[in-house]
Amino acid sequence: MANPHAARVDEARRLAEPELLERLSGAADGERAAAVAFLALLAEFDRRRLHLEAGYTSIFSYCTTVLRVAEYSASNRIAAARACRRFPVVLERLADGSLNLGTLRLLAPHLEQDNHAALLEAVRGRSRRYVEAMVAALAPLPEVPPSIQKLLFAPVGAPRPAVAPLAADRYKVQFTVGEATSEKLRQAQDLLRREIPSGDPGAIFDRALSLLLEDVARKKLAETTKPRPPRGAEARSRHVPAHVKRAVWLRDSGRCAFVAEDGRRCDARAFLEFHHLEAFGHGGETTVENLSLRCSAHNAHEAERVYGRP
Ligand SMILES: [Zn+2]
Known part of the structure; x- marks a missing residue:
């Protein structure tokens, strides 16, 4: 029996470029409209706490098990549904694409009756990185004290390198290094004790990156010693x-x-x-x-x- 989904791929292959672009854009609109309809229903489901009746301890497990929503996406949608219940205008912004589930998730904990209109306006069409920085400026977290810790056990799963903004101009950088790199850092701290008495890894990281960038630019755009031809x-x-x-x-x-x-x-x-x-x-x-x-x-x-x- 013919597979109708495979037939779609064949059909798409035959489309001329303008039609392909038009249909793709229409499909993205359709996907947004479907997502908004889903959120409106989920918000009401949540209000009635129907997952309990259905035998689930949380709306999250109902979403991932019964509705087969991916785990990473379920938390975003639940947070979005709750934000929509408090501020129905959020649905409008999601529908027109000026807000997406990822940026809404970041913003949601900061939305209040007296600021939601201004905040939603400020993030209209903005990237995740922009919203992260904005949210950090709204509620600055304490700076992380510089620390180098030896991990006793290898972390489970792939360690995720992270650069997260803490406040308007402060970033938390976190990663894991091997013994050799850790030793290099100690050496650099010792050698730079006069210039950087605290041994702040952030200051050393900055110096190391500046040298690296200079070096890469020089190599990338190196002047050869050969005389220039005419x-x-x-x-x-x-x-x-x-x-x-x-x-x-x-x-x-x-x-x-x-x-x-x-x-x-x-x-x-x-x-x-x-x-x-x-x-x-x-x-x-x-x-x-x-x-x-x-x-x-x-x-x-x-x-x-x-x-x-x-
Ligand atoms: Zn390009």
């Missing part, structure tokens, strides 16, 4: 000379310069490559004017546009 010869070679790389890098602010049709620029800063605006294979030159930074994904995407899919 300008014309450079332009007809695929090799990008260091002084050209630096100029392009600076002009494009070390960021992928791909701009979508709606004007949104890609924000990738890692694994950047030098892209020929007029393709090298079509006579485009290796000059500052004809080069532009691209992340590897966008560089490959543009190469495909010119040369077709490999």
Whole structure:
């Protein structure tokens, strides 16, 4: 018997690009509308505490067991449903996409009758990182005292590295290192005792990162010791000379310069490559004017546009 879901994949494969984009956007709208309908029902379910009657100790276990909602998503939805009960305007914001379940979860504990309108306005369309910083500024947590602890047992599961904002300009960074790295940190603390008497790992981390960034930038954009060939010869070679790389890098602010049709620029800063605006294979030159930074994904995407899919 034919699988109707597999048929959808085949159908999607046959769509022309504008129709594919339109349907994709329509499906995202539909998904949001369905999520809002779900929350309204869940809020009422929660108000009536129907999970108890159904034999579940918590609405969470009802959601994950009976409704088969994923665990990570169940807590977000329950928190959202409760926020919607207190502030029905939240449903509107979720429906129009200016708020999502992740950012709502962060904001929910801070919503009160007298501030919810202003807070919901402030996070309209904002990223998770922005909302995290905003929430930290609303209720600053005490700074974490610097500490290096030896773990007696390996943590269960993969340890999650964390960088969490504590207040407007303070971040808590937490990770686990091996014996060798811990020893290096001790050495650095001893050697820097005069400059950093407290041995603050944060200050040492900052110095180490500054040196690392300088080193990486120097290597990435290294000036070769070879004398520069005449300008014309450079332009007809695929090799990008260091002084050209630096100029392009600076002009494009070390960021992928791909701009979508709606004007949104890609924000990738890692694994950047030098892209020929007029393709090298079509006579485009290796000059500052004809080069532009691209992340590897966008560089490959543009190469495909010119040369077709490999
Ligand atoms: Zn990009």
